[in-house]
Amino acid sequence: MKDFIYSYPTKVYFGEKAAGKALPAELAKIGKTVMLAYGGGSVKRSGVYDEICGYLKDAGKEIVDFSGIMPNPTYKKVKEGAALAREKGVDFILAVGGGSVIDCCKIVAAQAVTDQDIWEMEFKDHVYPTDFLPMGAVVTASGTGAEMNNGAVITNEDTNEKAGVLGAYASFAVLDPAYTMSLPAKQVISGAFDTLSHSMETYLGSPRDITLSDEIAEAVMRNVIRNIRVLLTDMNNWEARSELMWASAMAENGILKIGKVTDFQAHQIEHQLGAYTDCNHGQGLAVIHPVLYRHMYKDGVKQFARMAEKVWEIPAEGKSQEELAKEGIQALADFIQEIGLPSTFTEMGITDKSVLKKVADTCNLTAGCCKKLSREEVLEILEECW
Ligand code: NZQ
Ligand code: ZN
Numbered sequence: 001m002k003d004f005i006y007s008y009p010t011k012v013y014f015g016e017k018a019a020g021k022a023l024p025a026e027l028a029k030i031g032k033t034v035m036l037a038y039g040g041g042s043v044k045r046s047g048v049y050d051e052i053c054g055y056l057k058d059a060g061k062e063i064v065d066f067s068g069i070m071p072n073p074t075y076k077k078v079k080e081g082a083a084l085a086r087e088k089g090v091d092f093i094l095a096v097g098g099g100s101v102i103d104c105c106k107i108v109a110a111q112a113v114t115d116q117d118i119w120e121m122e123f124k125d126h127v128y129p130t131d132f133l134p135m136g137a138v139v140t141a142s143g144t145g146a147e148m149n150n151g152a153v154i155t156n157e158d159t160n161e162k163a164g165v166l167g168a169y170a171s172f173a174v175l176d177p178a179y180t181m182s183l184p185a186k187q188v189i190s191g192a193f194d195t196l197s198h199s200m201e202t203y204l205g206s207p208r209d210i211t212l213s214d215e216i217a218e219a220v221m222r223n224v225i226r227n228i229r230v231l232l233t234d235m236n237n238w239e240a241r242s243e244l245m246w247a248s249a250m251a252e253n254g255i256l257k258i259g260k261v262t263d264f265q266a267h268q269i270e271h272q273l274g275a276y277t278d279c280n281h282g283q284g285l286a287v288i289h290p291v292l293y294r295h296m297y298k299d300g301v302k303q304f305a306r307m308a309e310k311v312w313e314i315p316a317e318g319k320s321q322e323e324l325a326k327e328g329i330q331a332l333a334d335f336i337q338e339i340g341l342p343s344t345f346t347e348m349g350i351t352d353k354s355v356l357k358k359v360a361d362t363c364n365l366t367a368g369c370c371k372k373l374s375r376e377e378v379l380e381i382l383e384e385c386w
Contacts, residue, residue: 023052
């Protein structure tokens with residue numbers, strides 16, 4: 001096991017009416033001017049916006065609205081938020097939304113307190129921000145686990161990069177499954193698949209012998225698969241939605257990563273696909289995963305075989321590790337079809353095939369992947385996804 005230090009800065013308020021417990025307590029600790037950040041308007045339609053404004057007003061806060069944070073948030077939007085935060089003298093940022101809103105706010109929190117350009121600071125100088133406006137998160141779409149980490153995935157339209165930028169941690173996160181109930185079924189499923197992807201990509205990193213983190217990941221993966229299946233017959237099932245919401249946070253709160261170097265090759269490819277096509281994150285992952293895994297499993301056959309047995313519950317008896325690994329990948333591909341996620345880029349509505357080479361040429365090749373992929377092989381993988 002790799003050495004580690006573990007401590008967590010985010011206090012989680014989970015469950016029904018969690019905002020009513022969290023906000024009065026947390027708002028008492030912060031300054032007067034609160035930036036209320038949200039997306040394209042779902043929070044207004046669902047009533048969440050009015051509820052949160054009520055708590056803010058009860059606490060005597062002045063509200064600065066920062067709206068229109070788009071799925072796959074752009075760096076331009078980050079700059080807009082940072083300028084607004086400075087102009088209005090914002091003391092605290094409250095992100096209300098899914099991964100996109102929360103991620104955008106993590107970097108607004110950093111950019112608002114420095115004159116240096118955060119993108120240049122991180123990607124040119126390799127220096128990471130340490131000062132932030134404080135922030136909190138109210139989750140309305142689960143899957144990314146963004147509420148419990150300080151990594152933000154931001155699209156820089158000038159450079160055609162969708163990259164992980166380090167920003168602020170939320171000091172608290174509100175996870176009320178009721179706030180996700182208005183989410184369209186398609187987004188619920190693609191979000192839950194994102195959680196499965198995070199768990200698989202962590203599990204398939206190194207060390208390649210089983211660790212406690214991996215055994216916890218197996219439980220998270222089984223839980224996600226089981227609860228997605230519950231939702232297929234009962235989309236608003238409270239228990240399943242609750243389990244998936246916590247699984248989402250569990251996959252990205254560092255617990256599964258303890259002592260590990262993660263893989264995350266599928267994510268790196270999907271992020272660049274997102275940079276060029278603005279596609280849905282969970283859907284892109286669903287297409288890439290089985291194809292990528294068919295290309296790499298031989299280099300991590302023991303891990304793939306164990307995942308087949310422990311997660312997909314495929315009997316091992318009489319099978320070689322390779323056979324078992326292949327059956328596990330097929331079970332994943334079948335599951336993706338069963339839950340209505342796409343299996344090809346064309347099914348996702350991507351029409352411009354020329355993006356594939358751009359993605360292959362620009363995506364990060366991760367150190368934690370069991371196979372050292374060449375750019376030619378990534379292009380082959382992407383072409384198989386077509
Ligand atoms: O913008 P609004 O109107 O709010 O609509 C959103 C958006 O269109 C809608 N939505 C959210 N909550 C809703 C709702 N609609 C109805 N009812 C609700 N309660 O859902 C749509 C998608 O929202 P978005 O936040 O984009 O989805 P998600 O949570 O999947 O986040 C995706 C982003 O997170 C990044 C992805 O790359 C992508 O940019 N990721 C962040 C990670 C992290 N920080 O740890 C890890 C992930 O791997 C991922 O890369
Ligand atoms: Zn993801």
